[in-house]
Amino acid sequence: MFAGFLEVGLIRRARKKTLFEVRVHNLRDYARGKHRQVDDRPFGGDEGMVFMPEPVFAAVEAVRESPRTPVYLLSPQGRRFSPALAAELAAQPQVILICGRYEGVDERVVQHLVQDEISIGDYVLSGGELAAAVVIDAIGRLQEGALNDSESANQDSFEDGLLDCPHYTRSDSLGTDGVPPVLLSGDHAAIKRWRRQQSLGRTWLRRPDLLERLELSPEDQKLLSAFRAALPPDPNKPEKP
Numbered sequence: 001m002f003a004g005f006l007e008v009g010l011i012r013r014a015r016k017k018t019l020f021e022v023r024v025h026n027l028r029d030y031a032r033g034k035h036r037q038v039d040d041r042p043f044g045g046d047e048g049m050v051f052m053p054e055p056v057f058a059a060v061e062a063v064r065e066s067p068r069t070p071v072y073l074l075s076p077q078g079r080r081f082s083p084a085l086a087a088e089l090a091a092q093p094q095v096i097l098i099c100g101r102y103e104g105v106d107e108r109v110v111q112h113l114v115q116d117e118i119s120i121g122d123y124v125l126s127g128g129e130l131a132a133a134v135v136i137d138a139i140g141r142l143q144e145g146a147l148n149d150s151e152s153a154n155q156d157s158f159e160d161g162l163l164d165c166p167h168y169t170r171s172d173s174l175g176t177d178g179v180p181p182v183l184l185s186g187d188h189a190a191i192k193r194w195r196r197q198q199s200l201g202r203t204w205l206r207r208p209d210l211l212e213r214l215e216l217s218p219e220d221q222k223l224l225s226a227f228r229a230a231l232p233p234d235p236n237k238p239e240k241p
């Protein structure tokens, strides 16, 4: 499940440059006994299976490079993954991510081993692996030197808490139909203003929660006012008496 995204693009490059390292471990390799059993039926009786504590303890002990290495459990009950949490994890020399399956992991693993539980959002996945992949991808991008020049330049307009502006490029079938004329004008200052305005406007329309956290400059406020003034009238807005 981890092979794909680790082998393309930015993440592949960052790994090649050893900016960060990803090791995937199979819990079964840390299980004992003839059957290498990692799961068992829950106390109290219920559907499904639960990961036993011992293989998880053994695996963490084997891969942990320092007693300070934080251990996280990917879990629907977790703290929501966020840019702040991504930065927190990216700053650690090592993190251990435990992926659950079935009904979950024995709660004593959480009590004794886990610093925090992490969820990537309120939809049900089949296991923690894809959530861990999301976390790993986000951590990888934040490693010093991971972004190339054009990626860093793009990051400027993205990491400022706004949504991206629309993009257009050459099209044999569509020509320049539907392309905002300013982008074809060659006026770089006007293009820069338009892009900023589109970022502000789309964020206002689609993610007002993001905009609330920002203190807009007077120039940004003007750009946003002009964006709003140019929108088609809202049919739900009552007429002034």
Ligand code: 9D3
Pocket: 074, 075, 076, 100, 101, 102, 103, 104, 118, 119, 120, 121, 122, 123, 124, 125, 126, 127, 128, 129, 131
């Ligand atoms: C069938 C079990 N479900 C009973 C209501 C609970 C359940 C357990 C385990 C639901 C999903 C999972 C597997 N999901 C994860 O391990 C997981 C997850 C997710 O499902 N959504 C968002 N973030 C995450 S992080 C780990």
